[in-house]
Amino acid sequence: MIGLLKSMATTMKHALDGETFTVEYPEEAPEVSPRFRGVHKFSQERCIWCRQCENVCPNDTIQIVTDDQRNGEEYNLHIGQCIYCRLCEEVCPVDAILLTQNFEFTADTKDELAYNKEQLKNVPWYKDIDPLESREPDRGAWIGEGEGELDYQ
């Protein structure tokens, strides 16, 4: 009986201390760590179209189209297929890719989850986190980009 009473006392203690651990999303957006890997952000200005990200991607999420002179034309990413491994960012020699902290996105069909380079450029920063505060290596180059809101409808 002692054990049963101890169990009941433990739960009652939790009930009476009034502490909760619920995060009332979306009113209260959770804190994410600076290293958190969210939606892929892409900067065409810096991209040199070396295709390393395309090659390293474990499940062919990134699709790059270039013309005969190897000038970039399209940079598409199927965000529904992305596994957020951050390997693309790791291999990028020119910091043209950043996985933002942003994890809030939605779509009605899988089709809409295929982002082109404009959409990828305009991925918003999560909670306006200063890109400088973002993880190492220093991403100073990213300041001022991506203020635009992406229309997810």
Next chain:
Amino acid sequence: MTLSDTIAGLLGLNANDPLQFFLAAIIASAIVGTFMLVNVAIAGPWAKRKITAAFTDRIAVNRIGPFGLMVIVADAVRLLSKELIVPEEVDRPAWDLAPLVIAGSALFGFAVIPMGNGIQVADPEAGLAYVFAVASLASLGLVMAGYASNNKYSMLGGLRAVAQNLAYEIPLVLTGVSVVIFAGTLQMSEIVAAQTGTLATIAGIPIPSWYAFVNPFAFVLFLVANLAEVGRNPFDTPEAPTEIVAGYQTEYSSVYFVLMYLGEFIHIFLGGAIIATIFLGGPAGPVLPGIVWFLIKIWAVFLFTQWARSALPRVRIDQLIEIGWKGMLVLSFANLILTAIIVGVVV
């Protein structure tokens, strides 16, 4: 003076004419039934969630209305608007009747419960016997639901429910009988009246002669047997969601599910009402009106079931039966005999 008499008086009906009295009684039943259903409506979709959330450090419903109270309406609309899925090859009349039997049997019990302020539909001399009788009708509903669903999980659940009710009904009634020995009557109002005295006075605070204080052993026995009778943790083997999914209610959806769910909660409250009446002095209590005290007592029992649910693991079916037949039965007989001897010697 029962509620039926009062209503007959108010409407100018002749209480001696069976037809007119029947009309008054129906109105009284409707009032009491609605009152209890309101309690269940608060308990089921809202209070249960809030209580569980408190035990598990969460917030629970708080989006719709103040304190999330409108979730009651939202849930009602949601549940009633769902499709009623009738699985193939269910045993139709039994399958349809089972939810009604489960929900109805518990509601019948409230007819004889004195809720204070004269709210009691009827006060027969065999009140306590009647309450136990109709409350155990629910096991018929459970086995109907389990058998008629044509589902193995339901079948197991229904069988477990019957085995459990058989094992715990006897200790429950025997412990209730020990109170009858004290009170010398089966009539509910008389049992309540027998508890109005003062047992002792400790530091100037009078302890009422409620049977919970007179015979705490019987009270604990009854509380445990009642947990098993209404199938709450640690005795929720008939449902056992992680073992047999949800037992007898696996195949029920929509309105039938509501009735099942309702039945369960009314049963908890009926258990609470019986405990309040025969052990806690019924509607007795200082300052506040009787009906409020009655509500406090039945909600306290409800809270206790939820507390046990949050903390206690479920016993296995064979252990449950063993506890019932080898433990509770022996203890309740011992309690009965001791009570009889004490009452015989003292009185």
Next chain:
Amino acid sequence: MSLEEPGTRDVGLTKAGEVNYDELEALLGDAVLGRETHLNAEAFVIRPDAVQDTLSTLKEEAGFDFLNCVTAQEYQDRYETIYHMTKYDDRTQEVGVVVPTSKDDPVSESAEPVFRTADWHEREAYDLVGIEYADHPDLRRILLPETWQGHPLSMDYDQTKPQIVTLRENKNPLQEDQRLNDDSDTMLLNIGPHHPATHGVLHVEATLDGEQVADVEPDIGYIHRCEEQMCQQGTYRHQIMPYPDRWDWGGAGLLNEWAYARTAEELADIDVPEYAQVVRTMSAELSRILSHMLAVAAYALDTIGDFTATFMYGMQDREVVQNILEDLTGQRLMFNYFRLGGVAWDLPEPREEFFEKIRAFIDDLPEKLEEYHNLLTSNEIMQVRTVDTGYLDPEVAKNYGATGPVARGSGIDYDVRRDDPYGYYDKLDWDVVTEDGGDNYARLLVRLQEVEESAKIINQCVDLLEDWPEEDRTIQANVPRTIKPEPDTEVYKSVEAAKGELGIYIRSDGTDSPARFKIRGGSFSNLQTLPEMAEGEYIADLIASLGSLDTIMGEVDR
């Protein structure tokens, strides 16, 4: 541990206690066709009709009592089955048994009569590669549906052709109700694949006699995601590492990553800097706490029913660890933190703050564990539910190749972290937890105590990291951008993951991705013991035993 007389175990050992392969070869006699050298151990190539003799000789006379893994693969000219054998007493002593079979008639003798664990392993080999095993009691497909055409990992399999298994083609679950015989009173109950207690898509076919379980057969494969094949298509350097996380969604991702890292580092001969090893050890143990806490919380769910207090407390306590790991790795579940030769990131700055977080968690832990003991282990109802139910005899457990908390709950003193040290474990002070009960209660206790041991390890790692000289914080060794091991190098290595021993076999073919990538999931072997535990007991105990195994279907089905 063993009841055998001392002395018989010394066969095949040199004076220094190393495996003497020459003596073993002599012991096996004319069954041996040749020798191969794998990076982890020597392997004997034997005749396909001498499998049982060879394995039982190795088991009975040389003490190789643990059939760790069975790998099957197809070459241009032959099929091959490799039995990776080792000892429960000494994990460093390994031997491989290679059984080649011809292309036209891929039949070799089954090892099932010698090691029960071979049952599922060989069914999987038959299912995926197409080797047939003579004498196997029940050679059916295990991961793929019965109606599947061809063997996906064999060379002539057309991967471009989709196969759709319609509902009609599947076995009708309503038919064939009575398993044992027609006039018996038993009832077949399908538990799962969608059932609250199967923790994923596991299907258990239970034959019930009333409430008692007469026969149990786990049916797996519902979440087979071709993980082995995906790894075979990825490059060693980068692309494989994200996947081990996905074999375990209970939080043990880092431990799984380590299994791949260890194997690939052995294959490519990469040395990991000491600093990175400490970081790995610390993060892996955090990951183990995540997994064990989930196991305990979910076990409470199985026995208490409903998502009630203990489960939520477990979730709450895990949340703290998840936040720490999020700070470190950038994700809460699919970490992808290890790299070949080290880790992806150094500790987050400011380091003191990070250490403070970990210390705070470690300091709070005893109090929290006390709560679990109050809620579970000291609770009398929990005790009557778990003590002496789901009993697993140590010898049976060995026969089935059980590892991890399941083996240690049966009193088998076996932990890869200690027995075949890797990372920084051998330089730290911690104990292997064992309980002799062999029942559900013992396994629950083992997990709770292992959380304490993990906390001890983490604490020591934090001490080390705090004092680590700044100039010496190398998180990654110099690893070439492309790794191309020598062709036909074979290696089998394992680590102590949360659920059990997680082994990985890789054969290289000279390219930058593996030719064969085989995963030995700890849960795969552990789940196989379920019938031994559950038969004859009540259905509630079947659920409790299943929960106590802490299987994760991602690792079973892969």
